[in-house]
Amino acid sequence: MSGRVGDLSPRQAEALAQFRENLQDVLPSLPSQDDYFLLKWLRARCFDLPKSEAMLRKHLEVRKHMDADNIIAWEAPEVIRKYMSGGMCGYDREGSPIWYDIIGPLDAKGLLFSASKQDLLKNKFRDCEVLRRECEQQSKKLGKKIEMVMMVYDCEGLGLKHLWKPAVDTYGELLSMFEENYPESLKRLFIVKANWKEVLQKYIDPDQIPVEYGGTLTDPDGDPKCSSKINYGGDVPQHYYVRDQLAQQYEHTVVVNRGSSHQVEYEILFPGCVLRWQFRSEGADVGFGVYLKTKIGERQRAGEMTEVYPNQRYNSHMVPEDGSLTCSTPGIYVLRFDNTYSYLHSKKVSYSVEVLLPDAASAQQIQNLGDKLSEVALNHSP
Incomplete structure (x- = not known):
């Protein structure tokens, strides 16, 4: 059995029912609660319930981190909007959206020198959300379920310019993010090289294919590339490069030894406070994540704490990183610079961190706490 709606074995149907039961606590926060959506995660892990559940719960953490519910309104930095190639254009003969990735003109090095890797990842996550929502719109429009893209x-x-290692690593992360957060969503993948025009027209009507790719579709102004829908990238002008332009002054500098962390x-003190950080490394990338301590008064390893901001490697030697976290729970938060993966090189990291109060109500709470402490001090003074 295929494991799709209407084609489930008794074992698969039982697994689906149990999967839904296991997810009762998070069902309202899912992008969709129907069987089509849940079965994607089950198929991705061969109907292994613990693995499927872990995968979906991890996806919810990523959605929260990316602010997925509002990400469509997020505007990427100008350099990404102008030079990150790709775009959605047309539909195949069954109504599935088509996404074009234009690799050749892409200036990966220029992008990584001009934008943070996290903004590049967030931009790709936004693209995925655009496609997911387009599938929903197509389902309503056509009266049948559209859940995959071409x-x-x-x-x-x-x-050779595309084989620059930081670019290859970043592209690998983009692909992994797609696979881990949008499983069972890729219907077909076409690689445009030889004899591709005939293959595309086998699955897509010519009026849904740009003239550039052998069809008849153009922009309203006659542009055969449909540039209003597909960004063709190009070399990034060096005035966008930020690596050597930022004269950022950092409050602290540390050396994170090889195979260790800092x-x-x-x-x-109060929920809703915001941790905000900026950092830069020298010579190579560095890992970074934020954790909540589970034991006060002693140093804990990363695995012993609660991860609240995913640990990732950042190309902060090329573009300084900045980020923030809204702390939902009071406690001791640990910003961890990770060099445990490097057995040869120490990393010099410069950073600044500040704690921001969320609103006037919290400020009043702190004032009240200060008043109480002053009162206690007066009552116990000689």
Whole structure:
């Protein structure tokens, strides 16, 4: 059995029912609660319930981190909007959206010198959400379930410049993010090289294919590339590069030895406070994550604490990183710079951190706490 709606074995149907039961606490926060959506996660892990549940719960953490409910309104930095190639254009013969990735003109090095890797990842997550929501709209429009997309990879012009290691690593992260957060969503993948026009027209009507790719579709102004829908990238002008332009002054500088990490602790007294950080490394990337301590008064390993901001490697030697976290729970938060994966090189990291009060109500809470402490001090003074 395929494991899809209407084609389930008794064992698969039982697994689906149990999966839904196991997820009762998070069902309202899912992008969709129907069987089609839940079965994607089950198929992705061969109907292994614990693995499917872990995968979906991890996805919910990522959605929260990316602010997925509002990400469509998020505007990427100008350099990404102008030079990150790709776009959605047309539908296949069954109504599935088509996404084009234009690899050849993409200036990966220029993008990584001009934008943070996290903004690049967030931009790709936004693209995925655009496609997911387009599938929902197509389902309503056509009266049938559309849950997968078609992708066209234009690899004309692919060369050595695309094999720069930081770019390859980042692209690998983009693909992993798609696989881990949008499973069972890729219907077909076409790689444009030879004999591709005939293959595309086998699945897509010509009026849904740009003239550039052998069809008849153009922009309203006659543009054969449909540039209003598909960004074709191009070399990033060096005035966008930020690596050598920022004269940021950091409050602290540390050397994180090879195979080790550096932890910085901040006490958060009230829920809703915001931790904000900026950091830069020298010579190579560095890992970074935020954790909530489970034991007060002693140093804990990362695995012993609660991860509240995912630990990832950042190309902060190319573009300084900045970020923030709204702390939902009071406690001791640990900002951890991670170099445990490097057995050869120490990393010099410069950073600044500040704690922001969320609103006037919290400010009043702190004032009240200060008043109480003053009162206690007066009552116990000689």
